Each structure stands twice: as structure tokens, then as C-alpha cells.
Amino acid sequence: MEATRQRPGGQVPVRVRDIPIVFLSYDEPWAERNWQDLVSMIPTALRVNGVEGLDACHKAAAEAAGTEWFITVDADTTVMPEFVELELPEWLFEPTLRPTWYSRNAVNGLVSGNGSLKLWPAEIVARMRSHEEAPDGTISIDHDIEAIEEGRTRRVQMPGCYSITDPARTAYHAFRAGLRECVYLAHILEAFLKEGRQGDERTAMLHRVISTWCTLGRHHPNGAWMMLGARMGARSVLEQTGWDIRKVNSYDWLEHFWNRNIHARFGAPGTTGLELKGRWNPRLLDAELRGQGVWLRDHSDLDIAELGPSESRLIVESDVMPAVRSANAVDSIARGFQTGVGVPQDGAVARTLFEEAAAMFHPSAFCNLGELWESDSAGSPDLERAEWFYAAATTLGNAFAPYRLARLIRAQGDLSTEEAARVRDLEKMGAERRGMPQHDPAAGGRT
Template identity: 35%
Template sequence: MAERVRVSDLDFVYISYSEPNKEQNWADLKNKVPWAKRVDGVVGFDSAHKAAADIAETDFFISVDGDNIIDERFLLQTLDWSKTDKKAVHRWRAINNVNGLVYGNGGLVGWDKETVKKMKTHENAQTEENQIDFCWGVPHENLHNCYSKTVINASEQQAFVAGYREGVKMSTDKGRPIPAEDFKKVWPNNLRILSTWCTVGADVENGKYAMLGARMGCFNTVIESNNEHFKIRDLDDMELYYKDQSPTDIDTDLLMYGNSLRQQLDMPIAEYDEDESRFYRFVMPPHINKGVQDREY
């Protein structure tokens, strides 16, 4: 591979599963990236990404999640392999449409095909740290720039599952649940992200379901741990879990789990109404992009 490559010369692979907005987002991607390819309905995160590597024709390719809308400015960028390790996973940030967070969750990801084929994560994991995400067991380049929006609120279930999965992940130490007595040792940035998921979004359609999911994910991982945190790697399991919970009084449930997290973990979460959520996102400093391969920290 050349030491420099234009993003527009790379294959893009859209990886979708059961997202209610996946066809709309696929149409948007094809309009922006006509050469994009698609993997749809493959069970398992590891297997789906291996399927993406199989259909990609370039040695390095970009994956786009089924709930992601890309920023076309990304197509104008050029990658310089003297700046980052091209064998590592390149993860750019996305802005979350419910809470305004800008971080790696749901963002565009660059993959070396050989790295994908060799990795064993999620349903194929052989170590605990690889059971629920790629980021702890596969070499990563976590990058500063934001080139997409992750839209997670097309249905109540989608919002809840997105929140629950992040609630679990942010309550672990490299995939291992953090005991309640050690919760204060959680990485500060993870706590900031988790608290925002739990607090912000009441003004957005289905936003409260994302908030409830995050609160329940944290509660079930830290306070009443059932050692089933790894189930977030299985979207079918998550669908069944949501249907089993079937929240009917969202405000009561939010307050109940919020009180538990505040009282038992001293978590800095608040009960924002619609106006307060809207104001929070308004005063968040805008994310300013730098170089395409500048790292997060």
C-alpha cells in the first residue's frame, strides 16, 4: 500500500443489522459514496466485520454502521501512513444525535483487512477483554476528528439498546465489570460520557429510552451484577431483553434507576427536563476538527 492514500480511493462497507433507519441511511450513503458496498443481517459483530473485509477490494477499508450518517468532508481527506499504524483500527469520532456527545461510539472506522481476519472479538472472543468491544484487544488509533452523526433514536427499542450497551461498556475496566466499591476508580472520561448518556436527551424523540437504557446498563453491571454484561454483543439478545422489560412508565423508571445510581454509587447524574437537556447541548463547546490522523489525546 502507498504511504499516502486518498479516502475517496478506499472501499466503504456499510454494516447493518436490524436498525429501523438502516435503509434510509444506506440510501444516504450511496448518494455520497456510490461505490459503497454492504453487509446486512450477518449475526455477530466479529463475523459481520469479517464479512465486510471479504467484500472489500482495498487492503484498508472504511466501515459505516447502520445508524450512521457520514459527513462528506471525510471523502476529501488523505491518509498518511507515516503518521499512524495502518495495521491498527482507525476510529474517528461521531456526534450522538440524542445527547450531543462526540466520541468514538458509532463513528467511522478504518480497518486493515488482515487485522480484521485475524482478530477474535465478541462472539468469537477467547479473552474477557474482547467479549464486548473491539477497542481493548485489537490495536487502535483513536482519532480526534468527527466525520459522522450516529442516529440512535428511530425507535424506542433502538434508543434503549444503544443506551444500555454504552451503560454497560462505560461501567467496565477493559471489559471487566467494575465492583460498586471501586466505582470511583472509573476512568474520568468514561464517567463523563456515562453521566451524559444517563442525563441528557429528554427533548429528543425516544431520548428518554436512551437515558433509561444507560442507567439500567450501569445498574445491572455495577450494582446488581449478574455476570451477563457480555450479552450486549448479541443484538438479538438485546431485542429480547428490551421486550422483556417493556418499560411502560418511562419517567418513573428513570427516576427509580437514577435514585439508585446516585445513592449507591454517588453518580453525578441529574433529572433534566426538555428545556434543560436542550440548553445543555446548546452550551456544549463545538467540536473543532484538526488533522485527519490527529489522535484523541
């Protein structure tokens, strides 16, 4: 498929308010209030309500918008007014990209994809087969953007935070949010661990995020329920009992699970179904929470702690926990624009994004910037700058930079004895790091 770039309405610049915004609600008791708040800010906002299944619900949103791009807002999420006026860069409007603005969780303060604002290309939504529509034999508990067309369709985390998501306005919804999110996160963690990625940055990030869901919340009226859901969700995956985690895609199943296993145990007599109205046995709930915490500490590397309400509040309100982010993801999108895979080739966009990843000292971003400056894709070639970026990438430990630097020096011809020795050292280093051309998949080499 050839990617085309066509901005909504051809307007320049495009702001969020130029794009249809669709509010997605299902059974949230507070949805009407959030919807009214959104409409008062964006009178043209649309609503999709009560559609079962997250795949179906997003397809309904695409249909309601009827445009090439639309933005979704979950029922739990409150949008900040600044978002509406946000100017969007032209490169976002690619049918293979699904940009996301992370949301701050009102209970644990985490800034992550949970409850985030999303810009959807209708084309991606039409091709998506996620959640209840996932092909037989596959596990889908997220939108699986990357799986739609491997190496081409991508999620894009955008800088900044323009919304707050509060899924804990009833005990049931708090429990459901914690359970679903930690089943999802633990499922990814488990896959990483199976791949032997114990030491990598994303694994460490997942540990931190799951630990936060499982630890912070006792200061919030329904926070303990969210933590219990989180702990049970993480355990249900890590315990490896063969339980089918896809069940969390079904709100009917979740309601049944709540009624049978949670409400029946913890709810006060006289309360019914999903409505606990603040009446439960707090001691029993706390004992269960601690028991789940002990299991997780004993059977995983998750850092779970038992914090009191004032401790939990202090940490959340101090705003000292970073967002869930990946320099590698930024570098990967930039690489797409550099090579023209999934998006049109665009050296200027690639350079901008590589520079962002380099600001986070991501080694391969330095190597890729070297490549941009060596070629003419960032403007006119600048070999001095290319050499600096390759050298920096080499010291930062990138595998492919030593060979590229050696090649660049060699190409200058008439090497002095010192330069020739440097080239030999670099090639040796490249071989040791498995970063020679034959190791480089981007160069068509064997891995």
C-alpha cells in the same frame, strides 16, 4: 511479525474516497435511507446487511472490500461530505493500527467512539476474535483491538468529527443503544476501579461519559428510552449481581429482553413487539427513569441529574462538552513510532504525535520529546532542546525526566558546583518518583 508500510494503490496522497467504504446494517428500519444517502455521496460504497454478530459482520465487510484497508460506517451514522475528501497521513497505514474518527451522538451531543468511522486493516480483522467469537472465559463487548496483540495493536483516535450517529429513531433502538453502550462503559469503569485508578484522567472521563448518557436526552422524541437503557446498563454492571454482560452482544437476547421487560411494562395496549410508535406511558417511564437514577446516585460516584427537555436541549446544542479523548493514547502511539514497537521506527512521525500530546501538556510527551532531541531520531541531535524538554517534563511531574535530565547534564562533563548540586537534586527526585533506570520498563528495568 514485521510491520510493513504499504499505502492503498500506492497513490499519494491517499484520500478517504480512495478506500472502500462498507456500510454495516442489521435490523435498523432507517438503514435503507442512510444507505441511499451514503451511495449518493460515494457511489462505490459497499453494504453488508443482516450478518449476525459484530465479529462476523466485520469479517464480512473485509471480504466485501477485498482490500488491505477499508472503512466501516454503521447504519446509525450519517457521514459528512468533508470526510470523503479528507487526506490521510501515510503513517496511518500500518497493519497494527485501527484509526477512528469519532462521531457526534444526535441525542446527547457526545463526541465519542460510539458510531464512529473506522479505518480497518484487513489483517487486524482477520486476527480479531471479538464479541461472539471471543475465546471462552473472556468478556468481549467491544472490538478489543489492543487485545489482539498486546502492546502492538492499537486504536488511534483521529482529530475532528465527520459524522453524526443517531441510534434513537425508534424507542427500541434507542433503549438498545443506551444499554449496550453503558454496559460497555461501566464494565471498563468497574475494571479501572478494581485496579485502584480512582483518580486518574480516564476514570474521570468515563464517569463524565456515562453520566452524560444517563442524563441528557429528554428533549429528543426517544431520548428517555436511550437514557433508560443507559441507566439500566450502567446499573446492571455496577450492581455486581453476576449477570453475564456478554448477553448484550446478542440482538436476539436484546429483543427478548425488550419485549419481556420493557415493552410489557411501558408499551401502550395495541402496540406490538418493537413498534411503540410513540405510544407508551410517559409517567411510568419517567418514574422508572428516576428510580434508576436514584439507585445510581446512591451506589456510585456517577453524576446523574434529572433535566427537563429544554434544559437538555440547551446543553446539547451549546456544544460545551469536550470529546472523549486521551493525551496518553496519542503519546503511546508516538512511543510506538519512537521505539518501533508494533509499527516501523519513525522519528518524524513520533515527533509530530508527541508534539500533539505536549500541546495537551501531557508530561511524558515532554520527556519523550527530550529523548528524541537527545538522539538523532528527530533529525540531528539538539541537546539544548532536549534539556528544555526534560526540564519541562520534570516540572510537570513526569517520573523519568529528572534522571534523564541529570544524565544529560552529567554527560556535558566538568560540572560546576552548582551543576553538580542540581544533578544530585534531580537524581534524588528521580528516585522519589520511582523514575530511575531500574524503574523504567522501556529501558528494560524492573517495575
